[in-house]
Amino acid sequence: MTALLEVSGVSVTFDGFRAINNLSFSIGAAELRAIIGPNGAGKTTFMDIVTGKTRPDAGTVSFGERSLSLLGMNEAQIAREGVGRKFQRPTVFEDQTVEANLILALKAPRSPWRVLFCKPRQSDLARVRELADEVGLGDHLQRKSGELSHGQKQWLEIAMLLAQEPRLLLVDEPAAGMTPAEREHTTALLVSLAKTRAVVVVEHDMEFIRRLNCRVTVLHEGSVLAEGSLDHVTRDPQVISVYLGRG
Amino acid sequence: MTSPSSVRKYPTGGAGGVKPPAFTDSPSLFARNPSVLIFIACLAAFTLAVTLMSEAFGAGVISTSFVKTLGKTLCLCLVALAMDLIWGYAGILSLGHMAFFALGGYMIGMWLMYARTEEIVVTALSQGGLPATPEEISQGIATQIFGVVGSSDLPLIWSLAHSLPLQLSLALAVPGTLALVFGWLAFRSRVTGVYLSILTQAMTLALALYLFQNDSGLRGNNGLSGLQNLPGLDGTSQDIVSIWFFWASALALGLGYLTLSWVVSGKFGSVIRAIRDDEARVRFLGYPVEVYKLFLFTLTALIAAIAGVLYYPQAGIINPAELAPIASIYLAVWVAIGGRGRLYGAVIGAAFVSLLSSLFTSGRLPDIAFGPVALSWVNWWLVILGLAFVAVTLFAPKGIGGLFDRFQNLRTPDRKGAPLGPDDGSLQEQEAQQ
Amino acid sequence: MRLTALIVAATLWLAPALAFAEGQAAQIIAENRDQIEKPSRQTIGPVITALAASGDPMADDILSAWADKRLVIRKADNALLLATPDGDGLSLSALDGTPAGTATKADLTELKPNAGVRGLIAAALVQFTLTDPDPARRAAALTSIARDPTAETLEPLRAAIETETDPALKAQKQRLERFLTLRFDPDPEARVAAIESLGSDTALDVRAALNPLVATTRIAGAGAPQGQNVARSLTIGRDLNDSEAYALLVAANLAPARLTLQEQRDALLANVVNGTIGGIPVAELNTQAARDRAYTALEAAGTVAAAATDDEAKAALAAHRFFDVYVEPDPTVTDAARAALTRIDRKVSVMQAADLGLDALSLAAIFFLAAIGLAITFGVMGVINMAHGEFITMGAYTGFVVQLFVPDYTLSILIALPLAFVVTFGAGVAMERLVIRHLYKRPLETLLATFGISIALQQILKNVFGTQARPLTAPGWLDGSLTFNDVVSISYIRIAIFVLALVFLMFFLYLMKRTRLGLEVRAVTQNPAMAASMGINPDRINMLTFGLGSGIAGIAGVAIGLYAKVTSEMGADYIVQSFMTVVVGGVGNVWGTLAGATMIGSLQKLIEFLNPSNTLAAQTYMILFIILFIQFRPRGIIALRGRAAGD
Structure with a gap:
């Protein structure tokens, strides 16, 4: 399996503090990967680098078959290349309807001129309905998303990510604040998504990760400490000492 | 993409049920937005009424100077529309749009002044016995126009002033280019x-x-x-x-309103409101936020310039005081009082406040006496x-437009205590980081 | 004529020998009576010189009286007498000083020497005043010579140096002697020596003395000018344009004057025949080419004078050369003067840079004062206060009101500074409690609401204090300026503002780093929720911080009012600059504000220096520069980096 995302030798320094230290990481085109690590291990900074929010001081980030370098690109260009990101807190456009939110996210030309003259086709609308039905928001298409419950917003955001049709999905603590039933549902969704694309999940909850049943990368002080199956890494003495031992 | 069909529907969502009509089901702009x-x-009725009451074509109830005031007000409404688009919809509080307005006015003013002076100079020279040469005419115009600042040369920037079409294109090109360059510099470096x-x-100043x-x-x-x-x-x-210009202003306002309604009603409007509410999130959806902002900034600058082109021939004079930063602040005041984020709010605000302003500062209202102290409206209006x-x-962040919501008994979205208004995007961005 | 001159020459040589020869003056006058009664500038010189050199103690009085039109002829006996106003009439005395009774104006004929003659007399009198026993009169004489130096004064001045007893006056005389020598001494070597002795003295009077030596005039000629001290040869197109060059030719009678368009037009109009001019119909004369054709036709017919054509003018220009020549004929002198001026210019540039630096520092201090209050509210609290400018104005008006009641300026300023703080602190706290508190986390709306307050406050101040500027007078001990030399100086008010700015910097640093309040402010800034959970009341801290920022604006208002005019709009003039200072420097950091103020102040002064005629343009370029600067350092000079900065 060739790698979809290849991060090698990346370092970032904030005011003398090395947030990411010579980090190398790669993920295949259809793979589910969990990233764990203590606070400050650089998980969020790693996602910031991949999505173009933070520029690394050194290293390379390449993406896709053509090994496109993501370093010279801005957030929007990277997103258009097919990198989707879900934040920990649901961020949907509360002032707009569920349908408008989904149409915004739908894969389509993004330039102002094209958007100005864009008229949603029937197929687009059908796709929006399908997505909404899938996450249980089919009856709420015309409601303002600000009126939705917290859980419904989470689902709306997931539906928006799906509408974007990303090739790489970065998910930040998806299970936070969810009921057990919702977690189960989320797990199933992530596992099925990973059949067609790369999914990176950052999570603290070991139980959740165990259910994902995938390779795990452990970050510590900005670089990879261990990588392998969950059982493999939980046996690693280093991992136990820096992370599991404390938790 | 293949949908993850193995996933169950979200448990809490009620299956089946009648789907409410989606907004995209009704194709007409007017059907979607009856307010347009x-x-x-209303605008047509108002135009007709003013025409029928004017001195030129009707009863003469309305004086010519008041027709001009109304015409100017329509132009101010147009620039307020532009302000509403950039601020109310896209959340960019520009305090420079009156500069574009005045630049448009300067550009049309150059042609008006040049052509008018040319007439006067040609008439004066033809009385001298010999027909005037082109050199004499241009020298005469330059002396007439620039004598007041102690110069008798026509500056280079006046080289197109002889032609109305060229100068009109400058009236769009100059503010447009300024907006493009300034906007590019500002948005590129993510100044928000x-x-x-x-x-x-600062640019205006x-x-x-x-x-x-x-x-x-x-x-x-x-x-x-002149x-x-x-x-x-x-x-x-x-x-x-004055009636001609009133008509032109009403037409421009009507067309501007239609265009902007169309712009904000579709997916584009959805994108710019999304930019207002959470810029970073829109970026992660793949939209080039900076390009959108630049597009809007330039578009609204052009609308402001058109409004200026129509305004200043009615005002009769333009000077640099028109570009003072305070003018752009008043523009923001109009839109805020009218109600931002809705186009008719901007129009109502601009018309209401600017007409009240001219009423109170005209000095025609009697002073109010508080015992021995008389308070004059002129002094206290500001x-x-x-x-x-x-x-x-x-207390009323939705402005006058908020009243319409009450009439229609529309429910406002419950934002779970989050403040209304365009600027909380940056906060959410910060929260998203944590 | 010749005889008198001989006599005069003789007396001149004899003069030292006849020192204290009483009556000598009267004798000279008697001998040259005709000339004295009707003097002419060309011929009277030797007589005056003889009188001055006679050594007669009366000569001074006689010459002064003559210059003052007090040398009179008594009509009764045709005697030449000195008159002194005495009550309604005049008291008279003979030329040897003996009293000669009184008279009325009607009895006398005044001698009225013309201005030229009076000038000669004055020059002759110099030697008397230069040696006058009264030092004040000697100083006055030196001043008058320095103001209008002439060749005649050189010798008397030299003669007066030896006997000078006052060291200051002696130095002044020696200095003036060198100035006169370098211009008027007949010996070029003496002149060059005088020039070189000045070194690179940057004083204004040195430059004033040297500049006439290198003055040039512009001439035209067929070849290189003979016997003239050429400064440089001129090239048409680079040093002067065609019409200027042609004007030189015309002035030197080397070419005929060219026809102006107006003259051509008049000439054409004077020759209209049957609706045509020179055979061309009048209606067709609407281009310059047609008019030229018509004029040529008239020339050919001989009805108008021939004017130089373009070709002729070109040929004339090509046939001549143009030069700048020194008025001063001696090249060694001009070279020396030029070298000295170059030396001086170099030194003056250094001085000017120093002066510019001082100006920039004081402007920076003003910007810093205006901006530091804003830096607190904007930088520390993230609150935009557009009414900050009005708080500055309120401070200045507080000073004005205090001066209405306390006439002593020193005392009134001492009262005004804390009072302005109290007033604007109160206004700031009121504003924070009533408005801003409700708008935290909504910066754009805070900006708008404070705009509203700014508009209202400005109009209220205008209604109360009127639109005209009000005086805020600095105490007398702040008048004047600290002068280092003719180039470098700085006014005491600006020094005071600078000191005040320093005090504020120290105060602010102390407050933020060393006090409990500063600690709490920093805690609330960094994490309000955590601060609140540790028992800090964020409401109270915000209120105090805002009040503090506003209060400092009030004090800045008093300081700024001391040198700028106090109007209701004065604060608004500073608001944009203040914001720029904070933004350029970097938000949330007092050192950033200091750096921003220094940069903006220096840049503004630098641009003003490069384009001195136009302060408006300086501000325009300044703002453009700032817009560009933000491109490269969006977070300002001193930026918070990393996670703390937020994004």
């Missing part, structure tokens, strides 16, 4: 929020200070004057000209306006 039709109808506001204010110089080529603080006299129309009285503005910001 209502607005156009209050920083952007202050930067646009720089431009005003530049124009105040005598060697700016635009007559320094004298500005351009713009109400249209070249070649000596025989036509101002009564008629105090009232300033405090009213504070009150609107504090």
Whole structure:
């Protein structure tokens, strides 16, 4: 399996503090990967680098078959290349309807001129309905998303990510604040998504990760400490000492 | 993409049920936004009423100067529309749009003044016995126009002033280019929020200070004057000209309203409101936020310039004071009082506040006596306006437009205590980081 | 004529020998009576010189009286007498000083020497005043010579140096002697020596003395000018344009004057025949080419004078050369003067840079004062206060009101500074409690609401204090300026503002780093929720911080009012610059504000220096520069980096 995302030798320094230290990481085109690590291990900074929010001081980030370098690109260009990101807190456009939110996210030309003259086709609308039905928001298409419950917003955001049709999905603590039933549902969704694309999940909850049943990368002080199956890494003495031992 | 069909529907969502009609099901702009039709109808009725009451074509109930005031107000409404698009919809509080408005006015003013002076100079020279040569004419025009700043050469920037079409294209090109360059610089370096506001204010101030110089080529603080006299129309009285401009202003406002309604109603409107509410999130959806902002900034600058082109021939004079930063602040005040984020709110605000302003500052209202102290409206109007503005910001962030919501008994979205308004995007961005 | 001159020459040589020869003056006058009664500038010189050199103690009085039109002829006996106003009439005395009774104006004929003659007399009198026993009169004489130096004064001045007893006056005389020598001494070597002795003295009077030596005039000629001190040869197109060059030719009678368009037009109009001019119909004369043709036709017919054509003018220009020549004929002198001026200019540039630096520092201090209050509210609290400018104005008006009641300026300023703080602190706290508190986390709306307050406050101040500027007078001990030399100086008010700015910097640093309040402010800034959970009341801290920022604006208002005019709009003039200072410097950091103020102040002064005629343009370029600067350092000079900065 060739790698979809290849991060090698990346370092970032904030005011003398090395947030990411010579980090190398790669993920295949259809793979589910969990990233764990203590606070400050650089998980969020790693996602910031991949999505173009933070520029690394050194290293390379390449993406896709053509090994496109993501370093010279801005957030929007990277997103258009097919990198989707879900934040920990649901961020949907509360002032707009569920349908408008989904149409915004739908894969389509993004330039102002094209958007100005864009008229949603029937197929687009059908796709929006399908997505909404899938996450249980089919009856709420015309409601303002600000009126939705917290859980419904989470689902709306997931539906928006799906509408974007990303090739790489970065998910930040998806299970936070969810009921057990919702977690189960989320797990199933992530596992099925990973059949067609790369999914990176950052999570603290070991139980959740165990259910994902995938390779795990452990970050510590900005670089990879261990990588392998969950059982493999939980046996690693280093991992136990820096992370599991404390938790 | 293949949908993850193995996933169950979200448990809490009720299966089946009648789907409410989606907004994209009704294709017509008017059907989606009945307010557009209502607005156009009101504007047409108003135009007809003013025409029928004017001195030129009707009963003469309304004086010519008041027709001009109304025409100017329509232009201010148009620039307020532009402000609403950039601020109310896209959340960019520009304090520079009156600069674009005045630049448009300067550009049309250059043609008006040049052509009018040319007529006068040719007439004067033809009485000298010999027909005038082109050199004599241009020398005469330059002396006439620039004598007041102690110069007799026509600056380079006037080289297109002889031609109406060329100068009209400049009236769009100059503000448009300025907006494009400034916007590119500002948005490229991700200047947002209050920083952007202050930067646009600085731009306005720089431009005003530049124009105040005598060697700016635009007559320094004298500005351009006599713009109400249209070249070649000596025989036509101002009564008629004022109605023409009133019609043109009403037409421009109507077209502007239609265009902007169309712009904000579709997916584009959805994108820019999304930018207002959470810029970072829109970026992660793949939209080039900076390009959108630049597009909007330039588009609204062009609309402001068109409004200026129509406004200043009715005002008759333009000088650098028109570009003072305070003018753009008043523009923001109008839109805020009218209600931002809805187009008719901007129009109502601009019309209401600017007409009240001209009423209170006209000096025709009697003073109010508080015992021995008489308070004159002229002196206290700005105090009232300033405090009213504070009150609107504090207690009625939706402005006058908010009243319409009450009439229609529309429920406002429950944002779970999150503040309304365009600027909380940056906060969410910060939260998203944590 | 010749005889008198001989006599005069003789007396001149004899003069030292006849020192204290009483009556000598009277004798000279008697001998030259005709000339004295009707003097002419060309011929009277030797007589005056003889009188001055006679050594007669009366000569001074006689010459002064003559210059003052007090040398009179008594009509009764045709005697030449000195008159002194005495009550309604005049008291008279003979030329040897003996009293000669009184008279009325009607009895006398005044001698009225013309201005030229009076000038000669004055020059002759110099030697008397230069040696006058009264030092004040000697100083006055030196001043008058320095103001209008002439060749005649050189010798008397030299003669007066030896006997000078006052060291200051002696130095002044020696200095003036060198100035006169370098211009008027007949010996070029003496002149060059005088020039070189000045070194690179940057005083204004040195430059004033040297500049006439290198003055040039512009001439035209067929070849290189003979016997003239050429400064440089001129090239048409680079040093002067065609019409200027042609004007030189015309002035030197080397070419005929060219026809102006107006003259051509008049000439054409004077020759209209049957609706045509020179055979061309009048209606067709609407281009310059047609008019030229018509004029040529008239020339050919001989009805108008021939004017130089373009070709002729070109040929004339090509046939001549143009030069700048020194008025001063001696090249060694001009070279020396030029070298000295170059030396001086170099030194003056250094001085000017120093002066510019001082100016920039004081402007920076003003910007810093105006901006530091804003830096607190904007930088520390993230609150935009557009009414900050009005708080500055309120401070200045507080000073004005205090001066209405306390006439002593020193005392009134001492009262005004804390009072302005109290007033604007109160206004700031009121504003924070009533408005801003409700708008935290909504910066754009805070900006708008404070705009509203700014509009209202400005109008209220205008209604109360009127639109005209009000005086805020600095105490007398702040008048004047600290002068280092003719180039470098700085006014005491600006020094005071600078000191005040320093005090504020120290105060602010102390407050933020060393006090409990500063600690709490920093805690609330960094994490309000955590601060609140540790028992800090964020409401109270915000209120105090805002009040503090506003209060400092009030004090800045008093300081700024001391040198700028106090109007209701004065604060608004500073608001944009203040914001720029904070933004350029970097938000949330007092050192950033200091750096921003220094940069903006220096840049503004630098641009003003490069383009001195136009302060408006300076501000325009300043703002453009700032807009560009933010491109490269969006977070300001001193930026918070990393996670703390937020994004």
